[in-house]
Amino acid sequence: MDLTMHSSVVVLGGGPGGYAAAFLAADEGLEVTIVEAEPRLGGTCLLRGCIPSKALLHVAKVISEVEELKKDWGIEYEGAPKINVDTVRARKEKVISNLTGGLANLAKRRGVKIIQARGSFVGSNELKLEGDHDSIPEDGKLTFDHCVLATGSVPAMPPSFDIGSDRLMDSTGALNLADIPETLLVIGGGYIGLEMGTVYANLGSKVSVVELAEGLLPGADRDLVKPLAKRVDTMCGGRVYLNTKVGSVCEVDDQIEVTFEGPNKFGHERFDRVLVSVGRRPVTRGLGLENTKVVVNSRGFVECDNQQRTADPSIFAIGDVAGDPMLAHKATHEGRVAAEVIAGKKVSFDKIAIPAVVFTDPEIAWAGITEEEAKREGRKVTVEVYPWAASGRAQALNLTNGLTKWLVDPETNRVVGCGIVGTGAGELIAEAVLAIEMGCEVTDITESVHPHPTLSETLMNAGEVYFGTATEIFKPKKKAASA
Structure with missing residues (x-):
């Protein structure tokens, strides 16, 4: 009797892309197993990346704002802040624990099986599982119809x-x-x-x-x-x-x-x-990919198409292993595409604008084509900038060093790129992503009523600069081209 465990879909890696693929595949009625070496789901993003860094950045931001209140607003506090590192660390770990616990519960409710093991390919439809967790089958083997490779990346160390x-x-x-x-x-x-x-x-x-x-x-x-x-x-x-x-x-x-x-x-x-x-490097070494038809390029990325299919019909690749940009939100969407393709749906990863955010102070965010890319590609764009010094909300918050800019195709008036620097840029960029994906023209932005006073108005204001109609700054209207 064959005691080898089999699953219709196996997801190798339990990060944002991996669990997104697994959960959607389960929602589509497929039998799904996640193989993850860590004792908790979440991958780099949740366990030692995006989430814990943002928790600590929140602490840093509040400390910085308190200093600003003392310096610029006349608010007095006695003595310097005292940092209890153990408490800060414990709070960070609590955030991680809450989120990983939630993922484990969601997997259970969806019927997704989790095997804690290191998985490597012995063929196009079989994984060898290594570890000592009781979730590993006795023979250490797991066969599958389809596998989603979602092993992520690790910090590069020269x-x-x-x-x-x-x-x-x-x-x-x-x-x-x-x-x-x-x-x-x-x-x-x-x-x-x-x-x-x-x-x-x-x-x-x-x-x-x-x-x-x-x-x-x-x-x-x-x-x-x-x-x-x-x-x-x-x-x-x-x-x-x-x-x-x-x-x-x-x-x-x-x-x-x-x-x-x-x-x-x-x-x-x-x-x-x-x-x-x-930098970071994709985790493709030591996975036994040489025992499959998967092609790994010179940079260590797995080659795949816009349906996340690799050269091996049984294996899909998503997230950091599938190429730049190495971003958790890209991995999530690619994971969902892979799951739907496996489920027989006609979908593809065809995103125009994948936002990038740097969570510093001030934050930086951009989406679509950048000014640097336009120059390199020789693409003609019009760049219009709205300085936050002209924003009432930014003035009230003492955030006048920011700016919002649109990159516009001058022939169609469509917005093709956006860049923002300033507090909350990572939140504000979402409107730009939607506008670029929808093929909006500048008027779609300027004619949409934005709440006042907010920093979101700067997206509308930057569009008004394009037409020379921004209220808070003076820039003459564009002259119509002569016949």
Whole structure:
């Protein structure tokens, strides 16, 4: 008698893409099993990424706002805030626990089986399961009709930085919040490094940032980055080193000694802790993919089409393993596409605008085509900017360093891109995503009544700038083209 366990659909990985695929497949009436090495569902995003970092960023934001009240509004508090690291860490863990517990309950109610194991392919329709959890079948095998590969990504760690010291951290180590170091160096000026640098700076660390490129957040439009770069420079006390390479790192006397090679920073300096944040790599190694027909490209991503199908008819790929951008919300939508395709529906992943958000202070968000992309591709767009200094709501909140901009196709008047920098940008960008996906023209934005006074008005106002009709700023109307 064959005792090998079989499931119609197996999802390898229990992150945002994985559990979204599993839950929708179950809702479609399919038999579903999630294979996840962690004891809890949620993946990187929930366990050691998006959610815990945003919980800590909330703490940092409140501390920053209290300081602003003291400085600019005449509100007086006695003494400096005292940070109880154990309580902060416990609160962060409570948020994670609440959410993972909810996922486990949802899986149970949907009849989704969860196997806690490390899964690897022995063929196109079979996984080998490793671990010691009692959910693993006795023979350690799981066969399937379809598998959704959702193994995500891990922090990249250059071999020269991997010195075996817990004082040299990746993003996971930084989120563990072992202590508040007196000095912290962030290697990498991308969104993860800047977010975690913001957390530690507001908790009391003396933070420095080193970036190999000529500016922070490479790839984002410079006008969006400028207000943040100014804030980061102030936060770090001028210790932001651009165009600078880290030559070597080593542990010396309970500190990390770092060698710098750059125009404004050269030589050695020691730090209590160092955060290495130089990107992420997809988890495709060690999965036995060579035993399937799945194709992995030179960057480690699985090649798949817009229905998330790989070169192996039985295997789909979603999320970080399926290519850039490595974003949880992209993974979720791809997971749902894969589930519906497996269920026999004619769907595809055809999103025009996948929003990106940097949860720093100020936040940066964009969707659709960026100004940098338009320049590279030689695409003609009209860029219209509305400065938050003209917004009554921004003035009341002392948030005048923000801006909202639309990128418009001048031939059709359709909005094709949007960028926002300022508090709440991550919330505001959703309107732009909908507008771009719906193929809205600028008038669809300007003729929609926005509540006053709000920051959401700046989306309408930026559209009015396009026509030269913005009330709070003066920009002459465009002249009609001569016959």
